[in-house]
Amino acid sequence: MPRRLRPARAVRPAPAGPGALAVIRGGFYRLFATLLLYPTAQRLADARAMARALGRHDAVLAGFAFYPQWRRVQAALAQLAPQDARDLRDLQEEFVRLFLVRPAAVPCASAYCGAAAVTWLPASLSRTYAEAGLAPSPAAGEPPDGVAVELEFMAALCETEAAAPDGEHFAILVRERRFLADHLARWFPRFAQCVARAAPAGFYATVTDAALAFVLHDRDLVGALQRLSPP
């Protein structure tokens, strides 16, 4: 029975061991996946909790190139009042305008991978998820090539990596690197570009810019880790 890909409520505190990096990376993927789903009060509360948990590692995060973009996400989240329904409604309107009704930026990989991708990509992704023992949760209602599902998949891989014994890291890193190179990092720049063009000062432009910085950084980092890991 495959595990369901769905947003968790919080990020685990980073242990001071070799898995710390994977936990932090997983936390970011999960946060961005949550933020790129239709905003609800619960999801926003979850995102704030995750951002707070990640914010505890500020000194560590300043060492990463995506830190400035991450700080802007933190600031944007802090500006949203926790109980203000108007803020939530504005966010929902922006989400609908950008991603749902005549979307300026389609939040699905197949929109950016050529005309034929819509036929083969979702099935191919489902197989990739199944190989890792995962499947998109029907409750979330997202297609397999949805941006949130792909981010969530990476979060799940990072969690597996954090919990894996020493000898099993290499295989997981290979899977992560392949997924980033063949899927997420390949099309996400164009998606982020569409969002930035449609609403450059909006909340989602801030989120996708940070997610883009993180994803590209993670592709480099996972590649370096894989090169340095014993097969």
Place this chain on the structure above:
Amino acid sequence: MTAVLLCADLETLGWGIDLAAAVAWLEAAIPAVRPRIVPALCDRLAHATAHLPRDVPDRLVLGLCARPRARAEFQAHVRRAGIDPLTVEIVDLGTYAARAHPRPRATDMARVLLAGAVARARAALPSRPEHVRLVVPRATSRRALLRLAWHEYESIPAAAPDRCRADRGCAQCAQRCPRGALAVVDGTVELDRSACTRCGICVTACPHEAMELPGAMPAQVEAQVAALLHAAPAALGPRGIVFTCQHDGQHHGGTRAASARAATAQAPGWLPVEVPCVAMVPPTWVLAALAMGAASVALLPAPDGCPDGTADAVAGRVAYCRALLRALGEPDERVVCGYAVRSDGQREELRALGEPDERVAALPAPGPWPHALSDAPPPPPPRPHLSAPEVEAAFAHHARARVLAHLLARHARMDVGAVAHPHSPFGLVTAAPGCTLCGACAAACPAGALLLQHDATGATLHFAAARCTACGLCLPACPEPGVLALARITDLQRLCSGPVVLARSAHRRCAACGAPFAVEAMAAKVAALLGEASTAARLVARLCPACRPVAIGFPPDGPVVQSAS
């Protein structure tokens, strides 16, 4: 606001630099600069941000005793302070303190170099996520990465999507990349991030100024050159600009930048400008530097041959610049190709470059403007150097022709002919009779030098020599063999005169309805292919596509499905 932090050890290193005098000059000469002298800055570089002014600067310049080897922790602190680490400029003043003597001269050089670095930092683009690459040194262990060691980053090129024309078939950057790291896939430029050596050749190869490499943008180099030439005191005499390779051996396996710095420290008048790779410097930058007031310009490629195989290209560009200067009546030694040398032969090698002082004496004084050539009112007298507004974009691709026009005006030479050279950055396209004005060449031209325009009477193919990069993509696109020709020629008169008409043809009108349906030249060509006497040829030659079926008995086009009522 720009903060400048100077290591206090520079006071006592070698001949030393009078840092207080340098700080006073910077404060007086450059607006919005906050210089500070920091004790042992080189030893505690990571904590440099503790010495920043309270109102956080947006740019940072460091004057250090030597280039720092590891910058990861420093980058993290700078990032945390709200400054983009890829915009930080580091000036190796130690070389000048140790080698330039006496002390006042070293101080003069220090302030000139700092002024250049401030200008370069201010012109820097804020980096986008696509511009950043993680650097993993060979000695790094997996354990160190996993335990969240500091990471170092460097800039890599990325195409600005709003300016890139890869979707229209342009692949100039990919064709010029010496490592094959760039490719056009589905109309988008893709970079193999691990294969890129950051040479910057793609930046100057792009005819649309779409390739961006933070730290080495044309605007930054231009700002630095302008500031160096402006800030150099009269005591230094005529100044020469020397372009050197920036890399300290990470990709190019040598100490080129360090040896070039050492060499220029001993040569009065030579002001160094570091670029990622000298092969990225197009001839128009060399000429622009001359137009901005440099007495000479030198290019210092690798002494033992560039690993990217670009040494020939550099030598070819120097030869082209010399040919152009000869055509202008200037001494061609103003542009030189030198060699950075290793530690044992620095002095002798730099002497081989010569002194800019000697060359400027041989320069001709600007002559009178030849009014007799034109009935138009006399133009303003020629200026010796580009004025401030002209300097602003002199290194930009779109200003290439403007720089040459300025050189032409400066020497009042209206009789300069075309300079044919295999390294000419400009091309000259000509069209022999037989052009059908199909527009295939204009569609293929990535630089917009060829333009097909339709008006009420006909079609015209224009050619703008100022835009042509001599890429040659128009030639295979032309369906008429032998009609288009391209020569690598810099025709100064053509560059200054604007677009010219390569071919023109009137519209042919339908004999039945009178609507224009084809260009005369194209209709004649098609009719000739079909055979002049055939019915098909007569139909095609006389009637528009809508009238042809009617002429042979088909009913005129109507709606396929009509309402029954």
